[in-house]
C-alpha cells in the first residue's frame with residue numbers, strides 16, 4: 001500500500017539526502033513538505049528570509065520531485081509575499097503554500113491577493129485549523145468556519161488540517177457548505193480535510209468515522225505532522241493506528257483505504 005503523508009514541516013537545516021533517507025526509514029512513499037517558518041525578527045517579517053526559506057525547500061524538492069512535494073510557507077505580513085509565491089511556484093516548481101493564521105484571520109482582506117494568486121496559479125493552500133499549540137493565542141483565528149470566506153474564490157483548492165480539532169463537527173460542516181456550493185458534487189468540492197493528528201487517540205475513531213462518512217474518503221487525506229527527522233518515530237505508528245481503525249473498526253473497503261492514504265491527496269494536487 002502506498003502512503004502519502006500530506007503534512008510535514010521542514011526545519012530548514014535538512015539536506016535532500018537526509019529527507020529521502022528518513023522517508024525510506026519511515027516507509028513514506030511521497031510527502032508534502034512545508035518550508036521552514038520564516039518568522040518575524042523584532043516583529044518584522046522579512047522578504048529575504050521568506051526567499052531563503054523558499055530556496056531551501058525548492059532545493060530539497062529538486063532531489064526527487066516525484067516523492068517530495070515542496071510547499072512555500074506564506075506569511076501574509078511579509079512584504080512582497082505574492083511575488084515570492086509566484087517565484088516559488090512558477091520559477092522553482094513548488095506545489096502550493098502552507099499557512100497558519102498567526103494573529104490574522106482567514107477573513108482578513110489582507111489575504112485576498114494571496115487567494116487570488118493561488119486561484120490563478122491553480123495551486124492549493126494547506127491551512128492550519130483547530131487549536132494551535134504554539135505561537136500566541138492563535139486559536140481564535142483558526143476556527144474552521146472562518147474559512148467559509150473561500151467560497152468567494154471558487155477555483156481555489158484548500159485543505160484544513162487536524163480535522164479542525166477540537167472543532168471537528170464544525171470542520172465537517174464547512175466541508176458540507178463547500179460541497180453544497182458545487183451542487184453537492186464531492187468531486188468538484190474545493191475543500192479537502194487533512195486528518196493529521198491533533199485528534200487524541202480517544203477522539204480519533206469518532207473523528208475519522210464522522211469525517212469519512214460525511215465527506216467521503218476521496219477528499220480526506222492522511223497526514224503525520226512530523227518533521228523529516230521525526231518521521232521515522234511517528235509515521236509508522238500513525239499509519240498502523242489509522243489503518244486498524246479504518247479497516248477493522250470502521251470497516252472501510254480497500255478502495256476507500258487507498259483513497260485515504262494516497263488518492264485523496266493525488267486528487268488535491270491534480271488541477272480540475
Ligand SMILES: [Zn+2]
Pocket residue numbers: 007009225
Ligand atoms: Zn503542522
